[in-house]
Amino acid sequence: MNRPDLDGGVLSGVRISGIGVHVPERVLTNDEIAGFLDTSDEWIRSRTGISERRVAADDEAPSDLGVLAAGRALEMAGLTAGEIDLVISSSLVPDMVFPATAAVVAHRLGAHDAAAFDVQAGCTGFVYALASAAAFVGSGFYRRVLVLGTETVSRGLDWEDRRTCVLFGDGAGACVVERSSDADTMTFDLGNDGAGAEKLCMPAGAARLPASAQTVKDRRHYLKMDGPEVFRFATRTVAESCRRVMVRAGLEVGDIDLFVPHQANIRIIDSAVRRLGFEPGQVFTNLDRYGNTSCASIPLCLAEAAASGRLKRGDRLLLAGFGAGLSWGSAVTIWTLDGGAAWV
Numbered sequence: 001m002n003r004p005d006l007d008g009g010v011l012s013g014v015r016i017s018g019i020g021v022h023v024p025e026r027v028l029t030n031d032e033i034a035g036f037l038d039t040s041d042e043w044i045r046s047r048t049g050i051s052e053r054r055v056a057a058d059d060e061a062p063s064d065l066g067v068l069a070a071g072r073a074l075e076m077a078g079l080t081a082g083e084i085d086l087v088i089s090s091s092l093v094p095d096m097v098f099p100a101t102a103a104v105v106a107h108r109l110g111a112h113d114a115a116a117f118d119v120q121a122g123c124t125g126f127v128y129a130l131a132s133a134a135a136f137v138g139s140g141f142y143r144r145v146l147v148l149g150t151e152t153v154s155r156g157l158d159w160e161d162r163r164t165c166v167l168f169g170d171g172a173g174a175c176v177v178e179r180s181s182d183a184d185t186m187t188f189d190l191g192n193d194g195a196g197a198e199k200l201c202m203p204a205g206a207a208r209l210p211a212s213a214q215t216v217k218d219r220r221h222y223l224k225m226d227g228p229e230v231f232r233f234a235t236r237t238v239a240e241s242c243r244r245v246m247v248r249a250g251l252e253v254g255d256i257d258l259f260v261p262h263q264a265n266i267r268i269i270d271s272a273v274r275r276l277g278f279e280p281g282q283v284f285t286n287l288d289r290y291g292n293t294s295c296a297s298i299p300l301c302l303a304e305a306a307a308s309g310r311l312k313r314g315d316r317l318l319l320a321g322f323g324a325g326l327s328w329g330s331a332v333t334i335w336t337l338d339g340g341a342a343w344v
Helices: 030-034 041-048 062-077 101-109 125-138 194-199 213-217 227-249 266-276 294-308
Strands: 010-012 014-022 026-029 052-055 086-090 115-119 144-151 171-179 185-192 258-261 316-323 327-334
Touching: 010 125, 014 062, 014 125, 014 185, 014 294, 014 327, 026 030, 030 041, 041 266, 062 086, 062 101, 062 144, 062 171, 086 101, 086 125, 101 115, 101 144, 115 125, 125 144, 125 171, 125 185, 125 294, 125 316, 125 327, 144 294, 171 294, 185 227, 194 227, 227 266, 227 316, 227 327, 258 266, 258 294, 294 316
Parallel strands: 086 115, 086 144, 258 316
Antiparallel strands: 010 185, 014 171, 026 052, 144 171, 185 327, 316 327
């Protein structure tokens, strides 16, 4: 969607009609991590902007968190699960390789006739899932689509690797996308650079390298990341994608009421803000309290911003994600909801 000869990316007659979130009860602070790892609160905060994060209980998986978030989104939209035509879920670490986490969530909600599939685009998954939902609804294929970003990333972390384990947290967000007036639009820019695929991956546990005693010993079934390379990729592509999507939407930086970037690292966010020229009041973050919740980070921010009054009906939103793939995605839309979801 980055070719100059393409006019795509603008979808009319679609809107978000409900949003819901859920996070685990357990709060894990930097000081607690410093108790079992060679690090400190100051080291983590100064490099990432994170002070604490939520961690799922041993019996919680993405579908468990997603069902709770989805139920709240449906309630806000005034819908029952039976009125949903399609469920799309995105996770960095899903319930299982297969079946789709979306299928599990749909069944547990009672959306028994709905189609269901997962999107795998790393931490950009929520933006990809939102774009897919908007395309289905905008084309008239479906009327109402439930979109989830739900994560228990903690299950895929090497808790002996301070370069990765301090970054992530668990949580879930969901939204309902449905048909609206033609005046409501969503505009997207999506892309991927597979040359960097190995810079952020989970090497073992699937067809390329099945899990074995040796892969467990080598700790290859945990998330691996080349931090400096991912940082360089993110600081370049986020700003470029945001500029493209604003041009497609016919907007400039001053027209955006709230910029909601993926909550990966405060240095990456600050770099994007500087490059794009946003004022502090135009940007929303909650990275300090939740860490990088991967596919859940953008809906968690949206729900909190709406609940706190930072996001109001009629506001123009710019969303930006990036992650494994290496993937990126940005979106522009108008917030059409009054009030906010019940906050955690």
